[in-house]
Amino acid sequence: MPETAQVLPDPRRWKALLFIAMAQLMVVLDATIVNIALPSAQADLGISDANRQWVITAYALAFGGLLLFGGRVADLWGRKRAFTVGLVGFAAASAIGGVAANEAMLLGARALQGAFGALLAPAALSLLAVTFTEARERARAFGVYGAIAGGGSAVGLILGGFLTEYLDWRWTFFVNIPFAAFAVAGALFVIREPAGTRNRSGLDIPGVVLATLGLVSLVYAFTRAESDGWTAGATIGLFAAAVVLLGAFVLVESRVRHPLLPLRVITDRARGGVYLALGLAIIAMFGLFLFLTYYLQVVKGYSPVRTGFAFLPMVAGMIIGSTQIGARLMTRVPAWWLMTPGFLVAAAGMLILTQMETGSSYAGLILPAQVLLGLGMGTAFMPAMSLATAGVEPRDAGVASAMVNTSQQVGGAIGTALLNTVAAGAATTWATTHAAELRTLGQAAFVNETAVHGYATAIWWAVGILLVSAAVVVALISTHKPGDAAATGEDGVDDAPPVPVLAH
Missing domain, CATH: 4.10.860 (DNA Excision Repair, Uvrb; Chain A)
Structure with missing residues (x-):
């Protein structure tokens, strides 16, 4: 084949990364920031116990259901345009949620947030994929993105706790507006979508x-x-x-x-393995966020703000694992050399948490477990995000990115339902077999002991799920041949297409 002429990349691409990362942070943290504010919002708006779950479910259904559509719209319409519209719509929906006067208005706002998030999230990741194609720069860019994708949920817990405790639950919605305004400014004046990457086919x-x-x-x-x-x-x-x-x-x-979804995107062995491994890992992570939040607030008596800050070691570990380990090694070794050990280290952190008791020390148990979890997940997520979009035809970048978000969204739904069911069942069994201890421990202590036993049992399942995730990487991703569509070469360098001419 004749040699393809290379055009120097736009030097503003690193500034563009800042705005893309800000938009991704807004979407990811919104999945958890409202959780902490939910009790206050429920009391203020008179939402019934039966309907309160819809504050979370309305967002999840719209976001998860429309992701593939949003990804393909980004391919057809232009990723920069989809990114901008998604930001403006998400901000408008957040404003409606912040001023909600009743239950219906709040639920409608959450559904709108999910719909615009489904347009925004794949547009952001696909912009990253088509902007950074040189192997080392791609590793650095996806290191930042992976850290945000992994740690954003924990950041949401911190920010949600602070805003709810010191301001008002409505600020968990209003806070999205400055995030979105900042990212929109970047989209208008900094981000430039490479020419020739738009899909011109029909819908x-x-x-x-x-x-x-x-x-x-x-x-x-x-x-x-x-x-x-x-x-x-x-x-x-x-x-x-x-x-x-x-x-x-x-x-x-x-x-x-x-x-809508060309089957070539998911039937590639390595890329399909990434989607499956990511989904499994998110199952374990979402269950952990749920149990640790309840453990710290209900059992240990932490305030919402203190609970949020208790997750900081995990966030720090994810940032280090993604930007300092994953990004530095991504161009030197195949991606699966990072993903497999990453999931195993995270599983070791989960294993520590299976020893959780009502009187466990934060510094002696929770802290080291979170550090291992963060380092492991950060190291694994970064190459996974890059591998999921590496080698994809530019016209399919949006829908390939949407599949990353879809695997995470479905994994989150499974994790919350499956592990919560496991915990509830284990707690019921323990309470039945240890009923005699109720008189000795007292009602409050017995309830806490029952809950913690349920959490520990469910975390054992999370350990197993992470081990399966590591096995998926070994079985599906480690066997790739150099030049595979979604794989990196044996030298760790992405088989990415040449950098295209940039649109003006």
Whole structure:
């Protein structure tokens, strides 16, 4: 083949990374920032206990259900345009949530946040993928992005606790507005989308309908499983609908001329392995955030702010693992050499937490476990994010990025439902078999002992899930050949396309 002429990349791309990272942080932290504010919002707006879950579920359903659509819109419409519209819409929805006068207004705002987030998140990651194509620069850029993607949820807990305790729950919505304004300014004046990367094909309407309904059914099924049980009629019906709809989606995508999700994106062995490994790891992480938050606030009596700051060691570990370990080694070794040890180190951190007791010391147990979790996840997430979009045809960058977010969103829904169910079942069994200790311990202490036993049992499951994630990496990603579409070469350098000419 003739040698492709190279055009020097836009020197403003590192400034662009700042704005892309800010937008990603806003989306990720919003998944947890509202959790801490929920009790206050419920009391203020008179939301019933039965309906309070919808403050979380409305966001999750819209975000998870529309991600593939949002990713393909970014490919067709232009990633910079999709990024900007997503930011403006997310900010507007946040403003509506902040001034919500009743339950319906708040739930509508959360659904709108999810919808615009589904446009914004894949646009941000695909902008990164098509902007940074040189191996070492790509490693550094994805190191920053991976740290934010991994640590943003913990940052949301810190910020949510501070805003709720010292200001008002409404500020957990208003805080998104300056984030979005800053990122929009960057989109307008700094970010430049490379020319020739837009997908000019048509939009697959049947695929959009089937994917959206199928993903909404799947995410909602896990939500209902948590509240109603796995054998409830509604739960089984939703799972069945998800299987039928997503099966029909795959069939349609294999036959239409311009598919919403080209099957080449997910059938690549290495890239498919990344999506699966990431989804499994998120199952473990979301369960951990849930249990540690309850453990620190309910059992240990921490305030919301103190609980948020208690997660800082994990955030620090993720930043170090992503930017100092993953980014520095990504160009020297294959990605799976980082992902497998990363998941194993994170599993070791989880293993420490299985020894959790009501009287456990934060410094002696929680702190070292969080450091290992952060280092492991940061080291694994960074190459995973890069590998998921490396080698993808530029026209498919948006939908490939959407698949990263979809695997995380579905993993989060599974993690919350599955591990919470495991914890509840283990707690019930323990309370039944240790009923005689109620008189000795007292009601409050017995309740705490029961809860902690449930948490520890569920964390054992999380350890197993992380080990499976590491095994997936070894089985699917380590076996790639140099030149595979989604893999890095044996020397660790991405097989990325040449840097394209930049649009003016």
